[in-house]
Amino acid sequence: MRKEYKLSLIIFISIFIFDQFVKYAFVNFSWEVDGPYMSLKLAYNYGVAFSMFAFLQEYLKYIQLVIALVATIYLVKNKEIFYKYFIPISILYAAGLSNILDRFTYGAVVDYFYWHYGFEFAIFNIADVMINLAVAIIIIMQILEAREEKKKKSKS
Known part of the structure; x- marks a missing residue:
């Protein structure tokens, strides 16, 4: 197995498990804290960023899974892109799939940082x-x- 795959898997598992643990704790152990600037407060997001598309609540998890599947197929067919960006791709997949799992587990994405x-x-x-x-x-x-490309062009 290539080192990129190994590191990618480690990044993915670490972020995914940590994020799910924190969300589980907020849902089950009431970790809420009020602060002067930022509070920790359990909330459920039925949409996407800023609760957009909340009217698609029942379908978002499937739409997002299809998007993740299409992206995975693209990366399998374009391995050079994965190798080039494997660290941010691993972070993106871990976080995105963690939020999708929330939709299946809790019916919405579990949020808790409140500025x-x-x-x-x-x-x-x-x-x-x-x-x-x-x-x-x-x-x-x-x-x-x-x-870097601009520098190379200017030198030739």
């Missing part, structure tokens, strides 16, 4: 943060690659 200092922000979870981190890593990698 309320200066303005009220959407309630979110660790998986949401990981999804944003993965996307940011991909964007940074793309920017660095574009700069």
